[in-house]
Amino acid sequence: MQLRKIRIRNFRNFADMTIEPFPTPAVVVGENGVGKSNLLHALRLVLDPDLSDRRRQLQPDDIHDGSAPLAEGTEVSVEVELSDFDTDPDAQSELDGAIVATGPLVARLTYLFRPRKSLGVVLGTAPARKLTPDDYNWTIFGANDPSNAMLSAKRYAALSVLPALRNAEDDLGRADRSPLTRLLRELPPAEDNVDRALAQMQAARDELSRDPNVRAVRRMLRERVKTMAGPQLDLVMSLAFAGRSEDLLRTVRLFVDPFGTRGVERTSTGAANVIYLALLLERLRLRRQAGDGEDTLLAVEEPEAHLHPSLQRHVFAHLLGEPNRLVLTTHSPHIAAVTPISSMVLLAESAGNTRARIVPPGLLTPEQTADLQRYLNVTRAEILFARYVILVEGAAENYLVPALAAAAGFDLDGHGVVVAGVDGTDFAPYAQLLGPNALDRPFVVLTDGDIATSDTAKRDRTKGVIVSAAEPGLWRAQGLLQIQDAEAYEYFADRLQGMAELELPDSGTRLGRDDLVVEASNAGVYVGRHTLEVDIAPLLADEMVTAFNELA
Template sequence: MQLRRLCIRHFRNFEHLVIDPFPTPAVIVGENGVGKSNLLHALRLVLDPDLPDRRRYLQPEDIHDRSPSLAEGAEVTVEVELADFEDDPDARSELDGAIISLSPLVARLTYLFRPKQSPARLLGEEPAEPLTPNDYEWTVYGAIDPSNTMLAAKRYAAMSVLPALRDAEHDLARPDRSPLTSLLRERPPAQANIDKTLKTMRTAREDLGRDANVQHIADLIRSRVATMAGPRMNLDPSLAFAGRDEDLLRSIRLFIDASATRGIDRTSTGTANVLYLALLLERLRLRRSATDGEDTLLVVEEPEAHLHPTLQRHLFAHLLGQPNRLVLTTHSPHIAAVTPLPSMVLLLDTTTGTQARVMAPGLLEQHERADLERYLNVNRAEILFAQGVVLVEGVAETYLLPALARSAGFDLDAHGIVVASIDGTDFAPYAKLLGPSGFNRPFSILTDGDATDTEETEIYRREPGLRRALDVLKILADDSVAEPFRDALNALRQQDLPTAGGPRDGRHNLVVTAAGFGIFVGPDTLETDLAPLLTAEMTAAFNDLATGARRRQNFAQALEQVAASPSTEDQRAGVISRIERDPVSKGRFAQRLADHVEQLNLPDRIRQLLGYPSDRPVASSDLLALPGCGPVLALLDDLRRRYEHLPLAPTPMQLGARTPPAQVPANEPG
């Protein structure tokens, strides 16, 4: 049996939340306060047989803020749809009254909390006074009829919750709470061995009770009691070593070594949690395989507690690769990194309450999914938790974009914006993953234009940066945008690059169109694109790393030629070749350059390039039109406008009139 769909209305964070399809297994991620624990509690209202009925009566704080309040007649529903039980006759029998579809076979159970349905209220004859919790009732019903009560169904289609920071050591020491006891009851020792052991234990207890010292203590107790109470009290104490036969299985203890000398108390909290989870999973497996077994959904809150990152990755890569009914909530990028993409449930805080995103079936080709799952290693899985993502080609951008933002007084980290290198140029799969049909996260792309022509370059290979933009536009925009862009790009490719340098005629129009969808395409490559903006800083960074006056002088001269736009392909190649030569390298150069960049005043530098006074506003179009560095600056301007409601180079008046940052929409073109 599988949980196929979940719908929550008017409960806590959720005005109207739908997760369809609900993946199995499922990993629920999201920032603090977005409602991960509330989602689990909503599931418990329907499916948890261990949740006391008194906790199914909601309180005023359980009602969503924009819903009618409890005093006004609130109504809360939690619908779960269950599937994949065609071959389970017990499940079909238990859920018979909840069936809503025969092909495929689907059952629906709904928790309903609403005002009591008295005849007077139904007729509108009760006075319109504020309602109290005592005026409400709850039920769990099957299919679509609230009168079709199915309270017992949760004992078959059940869920079990392991809360965060569980004291596994304490639970394992208590037979009534230890999954080890339950596991032994599922697979008990042979009855003949139990009988033999019990007989031996009874004999041993009797022999021990006849020990002379034990009998002496019994005599002392009898004497003391007789002296204290006198002969009228009919009391004749004795001693014996007691033990009930049914306590045999309850007395077993788990040790962490083969010689059974080191108990659970001798290991770490994380190890105890792993043992506890292993026992529980094995017990659930045995219950599901039993002829009368229930099909329990196991929910684990924040399982990363007390676990080393490497163990998190190994343990949950194994568990999430198994066909089990497992739901995890987590903040851990290490667990997210090993989660299969179809298992990911991303909770987002929006203006209409918390919403959930899952990856649409068939969104990615198999090879795309495999590549993305490899990409989401521990360093890159944070893009799933970020408030905004900037996808870039390589490591240089990851150093320089945050540094440029800080030099303008705009801290990307403070706003949860992650600059993530994809180590390549194929942005389309990432756009699918983060776009409207994927996890719907706000993202931008910065890519090199690589607008170079050689004798070997065929026409259809020209302007590869704009081709990447077209591939992403096909995902983010409709045909009315993508097709004219494609036609204009094909026409643009017919032109040779001007021999004196500079772009092809009409290229800027395509750059502007792409930027409108958050895709920023530079002219050539990052280092040469930044030359007009950062000539002094790039010279200083190179001098920090390179030795020899001649080498430094040659680099400075090459950089000045590129900074004096337009530049030719050979001139740009002269800068890049010197950066790539040992001991500099592009990555090391970007690291050093970032340190120099953070020392400058970027708004003043921008105004110098534009020739604008301090009181003249700088528009996004002004930045995008700057030679070389325009797309990089336009990207940062776009981010700052969205997250701080300020341009990248604000005037004093704009700084004084700024409004507090508002929530950024889940996905809005740049």
């Protein structure tokens, strides 16, 4: 089973947000405060069997700022759709009342929080009095009927959230919280081995109970209680050692050396978190293979906590390369760099509301996807967390653009601007990724003019047609306009074809070129005259000579 869609209305950051299709696995990225944790909490409202009913009863600050406040009557809903259970009869039976589509099967579960019907509140009109949380109730229903309560469905299609501020060492050291204990319950030792171990432990316990000091402790405790409470508290106490099979499993501890001397608390926090996550994933794998149902979706907040960058890349490249029901929220470009393009979910704020963007299936060609996956390294992965992006060709621009911005008194980092080099001139995959049909992030392109006089033709990869070799920078701009601005593209294409056929005059500028450069810049594509180094020489000639002499 997998999560295929989520829609959140009027909850915290989200006025009305839909993610469809919801990727599996999913990596949710975005700036601080944009709602990554709130997205997971919204999922918990529907799917987490361990979330208490009290926490499902929302409060005024849970309502989106742009909707009617709780006091005036509002409605919050979180709708999820589940699929991939066509061959699972247990899931079909459990979700029978929630199925909304067949071939393949799709089930819909919705958390709904609204005023009690007895109050007669009509949404959109002012109630007779200000409402309080006690005037609301919540339900989880199947399909499209709010009266079709399905509160138990969350125990089958369950969500388990591993919070960011977890204490893996403490949890591993406590049997009631340790995923090791739960894993051993899923895969318990053979009954004969358990019985034999318990018999040996019983003999050892009997021997210890006869020890003079143990008997002295028992006697002292009896006398102290009798003195304190008198005869009205008539207790007959004894000391013994637990001896059930469950107790035996709870005593198994995890060590990080082959001799059983160093407990998990003796390793690093990062290593403890990796061990903790591995135990959880193994238990979930066994539960999914069991015949009695339960198909848990695991969500992990900020898994990069306490992990060295190279370890982040290795661990999550492995996890995200496997087919699993995993949701991660992260600020780490190291994790983003190894995330498949199809798994990315970008949350971004717009006019006081958070919206979600994914890369729709089929938008990128296999070649573009491979290019992005290959070159979206740690540095370039920062574009997923940026407010604005400047795409440039390579190393020279990567150094010069930030330096020019600083000299002009503009703090790129302070404004969330990232300069990303594509190591070449093929901007099209990045423009598709950041463009309006995918992640929809503000970006501009800075590219060389590369004026050429050769009559030889070449194929324009962004259009798939033969174009002139003259003015390659403007031909690149045309391909990008086709992605970003259809209206500007038509105007640009008509004029560029004729202009590029002109001979290059002595002045070095073809008639009409400057107008096309301005037109491209209006669409966020800035085309130089030659190359950046040549174009910038008249502006910084003295500084460049000084720098060269110092370095030489």
